[in-house]
Amino acid sequence: MASTEHVRHFQEELEHLKGRLLEMGGLAEEQVRLAVKGLVDRDRDLIDRVIGGDEPLNRLHIELDGRCFTLLALYQPMAVDLRAIVAAVKINTDLERVGDLAINIAEASRQYVAHAPVKKLIDIPRMASFAQRMLRDALDAFVRRDTILAQRVLDEDDVLDDLKTQIFRELITYMLQDPGTIEPALDLILISRHLERIGDHATNIAEDVIFMVSAKDVRHHAGEGTEPGRR
Amino acid sequence: MASTEHVRHFQEELEHLKGRLLEMGGLAEEQVRLAVKGLVDRDRDLIDRVIGGDEPLNRLHIELDGRCFTLLALYQPMAVDLRAIVAAVKINTDLERVGDLAINIAEASRQYVAHAPVKKLIDIPRMASFAQRMLRDALDAFVRRDTILAQRVLDEDDVLDDLKTQIFRELITYMLQDPGTIEPALDLILISRHLERIGDHATNIAEDVIFMVSAKDVRHHAGEGTEPGRR
Numbered sequence: 001m002a003s004t005e006h007v008r009h010f011q012e013e014l015e016h017l018k019g020r021l022l023e024m025g026g027l028a029e030e031q032v033r034l035a036v037k038g039l040v041d042r043d044r045d046l047i048d049r050v051i052g053g054d055e056p057l058n059r060l061h062i063e064l065d066g067r068c069f070t071l072l073a074l075y076q077p078m079a080v081d082l083r084a085i086v087a088a089v090k091i092n093t094d095l096e097r098v099g100d101l102a103i104n105i106a107e108a109s110r111q112y113v114a115h116a117p118v119k120k121l122i123d124i125p126r127m128a129s130f131a132q133r134m135l136r137d138a139l140d141a142f143v144r145r146d147t148i149l150a151q152r153v154l155d156e157d158d159v160l161d162d163l164k165t166q167i168f169r170e171l172i173t174y175m176l177q178d179p180g181t182i183e184p185a186l187d188l189i190l191i192s193r194h195l196e197r198i199g200d201h202a203t204n205i206a207e208d209v210i211f212m213v214s215a216k217d218v219r220h221h222a223g224e225g226t227e228p229g230r231r
Numbered sequence: 232m233a234s235t236e237h238v239r240h241f242q243e244e245l246e247h248l249k250g251r252l253l254e255m256g257g258l259a260e261e262q263v264r265l266a267v268k269g270l271v272d273r274d275r276d277l278i279d280r281v282i283g284g285d286e287p288l289n290r291l292h293i294e295l296d297g298r299c300f301t302l303l304a305l306y307q308p309m310a311v312d313l314r315a316i317v318a319a320v321k322i323n324t325d326l327e328r329v330g331d332l333a334i335n336i337a338e339a340s341r342q343y344v345a346h347a348p349v350k351k352l353i354d355i356p357r358m359a360s361f362a363q364r365m366l367r368d369a370l371d372a373f374v375r376r377d378t379i380l381a382q383r384v385l386d387e388d389d390v391l392d393d394l395k396t397q398i399f400r401e402l403i404t405y406m407l408q409d410p411g412t413i414e415p416a417l418d419l420i421l422i423s424r425h426l427e428r429i430g431d432h433a434t435n436i437a438e439d440v441i442f443m444v445s446a447k448d449v450r451h452h453a454g455e456g457t458e459p460g461r462r
Binding site for chain 2: 054058059061062065068069072073076078079082083086089090093172175176179182183186189190193217219220
């Protein structure tokens with residue numbers, strides 16, 4: 001990057017990109033929230049709205065990918081700026097998948113509400129708010145380049161995994177006691193897996209943040225006990 | 232990119248990167264194949280080898296991400312070359328996830344073989360070879376910049392979805408008839424979902440290939456009936 005003018009433009013564009021990514025994260029999170037609300041309230045209209053509501057996210061996905069390409073091509077950024085744009089490309093993909101998972105949750109919810117309720121839903125809404133918070137924190141960490149917050153997201157991933165296992169064990173008991181619960185219990189098991197995957201996407205984002213800021217690769221425990229990361 | 236020397240170096244590095252991505256794809260595919268072979272043969276040793284066998288893929292994942300950054304920083308490629316590197320970043324992520332899914336399949340298989348077999352496994356190996364072929368074709372399409380092959384991968388995705396639905400329906404019948412099959416049948420349902428997701432990753436790669444070659448975005452039916460894509 002040559003002139004200070006050029007640098008200023010790049011930084012403005014980067015800020016704008018971050019703002020749009022936050023917006024996209026907000027939309028994805030809202031889709032997850034509404035899908036689980038539709039499940040808990042047994043609200044078919046809401047569930048159908050979530051299933052038909054992926055257009056804004058898909059449009060943002062394409063727009064943001066385009067912005068990233070333009071930034072790479074026009075400004076040829078280096079070091080942390082380059083890593084920020086590549087991180088944005090990946091985060092964009094993660095957020096689009098979160099939107100898809102919200103739809104998967106809504107689809108399984110539509111199946112679920114066609115049967116009598118298996119049980120009072122407590123752990124699934126808990127998983128959902130946890131996953132949503134992880135996602136929000138991961139995106140905040142990206143925007144603020146906050147590796148401490150990103151690390152906290154990584155540390156929290158086990159909570160979702162434990163909740164998923166707990167839900168699984170409990171539902172198996174229901175299924176064994178009453179075969180009439182098999183189909184709806186299966187829907188809940190799949191929903192808990194979708195929520196766990198939302199947490200995985202938050203974790204991906206947090207890993208990208210740490211790499212962006214420190215050029216240190218925390219995936220696969222890279223560099224543990226050896227030289228730091230890949231750069 | 233300035234001199235022809237510079238251009239030549241970039242093209243050499245890009246070819247090398249493609250070769251490494253193919254290698255990684257081969258490893259990921261082999262992990263999937265072995266996980267499903269372990270399931271079908273009820274071979275616990277093989278299953279455990281798959282579960283413990285993600286190191287080479289993880290190392291390649293980190294190495295290839297590093298190569299992509301270096302290529303972007305040193306050569307500042309434009310147009311189709313820029314799109315190729317960004318596609319490589321995404322494909323690298325997809326292949327690493329395929330490796331994770333192979334481990335998920337092996338973990339569910341380990342649970343499955345702890346019970347009596349539910350049924351003769353026919354559709355799951357069929358799903359697996361189909362998903363492996365989609366992955367191979369998508370990677371070949373990337374290396375050869377072959378949009379026709381990439382489009383074929385996109386067209387094939389429904390086959391996996393249909394097989395998954397068929398497996399699901401059949402296993403529900405087993406579970407309803409004999410509660411003793413609930414737990415192992417659940418493992419098979421989860422395995423079929425993991426295989427479907429491998430097909431999704433092949434689809435992602437195929438979409439990236441089409442965008443790389445034609446700068447045309449085929450995701451979310453972008454540009455249908457309007458101007459092409461996002462560029």
